[in-house]
Amino acid sequence: MNAPASHIEPAVQTLAPVIEASGLGLTFATNDGPVNALSSVDLAIGKGEFVSFIGPSGCGKTTFLRVIADLEQPTEGTILVNGMSPRAARQARAYGYVFQAAGLFPWRTIERNVALPLEIMGYPRREVDERIARTLALVNLTGFEKKFPWQLSGGMQQRASIARALAFDADLLLMDEPFGALDEIVRDHLNEQLLELWARTQKTICFVTHSIPEAVYLSTKIVVMSPRPGRVTDVIHSTLPRERPLDIRESPEFLSIAARVREGLRSGHGYED
């Protein structure tokens, strides 16, 4: 095992890994020549973990998430999702993906938007209604079933898009800066709700973010990345308890983890200059 993997606690390693990357690299061919978006990434993510990917723009965190989702093809190394290739995992509908923007279909009401993956995957009609009700309750949007996306605030739209990703049975949730465009207060609120949801659903969550407090507050594991080439520079296992009230962010333990993340980010930058 390589250096980053050694940060994983033995307890986590005994669980079957949901994601296993080794020597993963991705080089985009662009007009300005090849761009090394990911380089020799070794990472294992266990079942039920909440993993945040943090780093400056261009560090490959989103690319890594897209590789897991089979939206990008790696050019080196291997990656397994649920023990399968990402393509097989996608076809088995192994994950739900939440994008930076809600990406709701404007001609569908909230409930029809949540129903979209269920229609595509051919769920029976009765079950569709039941799942819509359950997932909308999970993200606190009960009562907004018949509204169109433009009638909802940005935060509510993003919650609807999370409901859409939770509507079908995928144990893995991939979230690409889902709260990046929202203001601080809404963001705090959604972070709290997300932790609650994670505790209730036992899903494995991969979460891309720019924000250090957000990463530390949410995660069991923080993957610090740096750009050019995009690579993992540190993997920090959080010692915070699973139960996390918002004011845990003032505790010394929280601050020391945040300091380590910041240090990791800074050293990543130093390498570049």
Add this chain to the structure above:
Amino acid sequence: MLSRLAAGNTLPIVIVVAAIVVAWYGFAVYLNMPWQLGVYERSGTTWTFADLVRDTLAQERPVLPSPHQVFAEMWRTTVEVAPTSRRSLLYHAWVTLSSTLLGFALGTLLGILLAVFIVHNRAMDKSVMPWVVASQTIPILAIAPMIIVVLNAVGLTGLLPKALISTYLSFFPVVVGMVKGLRSPEPIQLDLMRTYSASAAQTFWKLRWPSAMPYLFTSLKVAVAISLVGAIVGELPTGAVAGLGARLLAGSYYGQTVQIWSALFMAAALAAILVAVIGAGHRMVLKRMGMAQ
């Protein structure tokens, strides 16, 4: 009351229409004057300005007929004649309308089909689009008689050859609009469908098709108007049998300017109605899609 009129659209429209009518009367007097003066001179009549205005607006074959002459002619040929009569403007309008609608329907269908192929197939995108554009650079007046003659030679006569000229014109805005519309979904929405492993058909019906609706209706408005132009042009080389085009041609043979202008106004009214119907359909569909706001 007056301020409410001024605030809305009514007053500006009324002013513009009134200005056009006044200008029209002015030009009618001016353009018909030389012929009228000749009449006065030959008959040795002494005339006043009032006589001149009255007579220039009541000529049988004026250079420019006055508005009331045109509307009197339209009234006479629509209300006072049975719609089945060949002297009825409504009969001719119906002939043109039926070929317009058939050509428009075929053009829309062809346009949508081409757009679907172009969006889903790279080779089609590269090979078909230049031809689509090139097809529209040929003047329709040049190609229309050839279409009619060639189709007549293979035994196709009547409605279809005329309709095909409308099709030739109307498929173009539909292809261009629908290619843009079917490509209008955001990358995020397409990625989302991919994460669900949605089939191409599912992505088409659940994402691309609804996304393209606003583009489709905008194209249809253009397409229906030029379908009408195509139908009228198609009636010119058929020997002026029936239709508004035939009316225009017959009118110009016999110097019946009043007849020409009334046919023109009927064509304009038809175009306005067709575009309004598409517009109503557009609003209805957007409302059902919850996008009317």
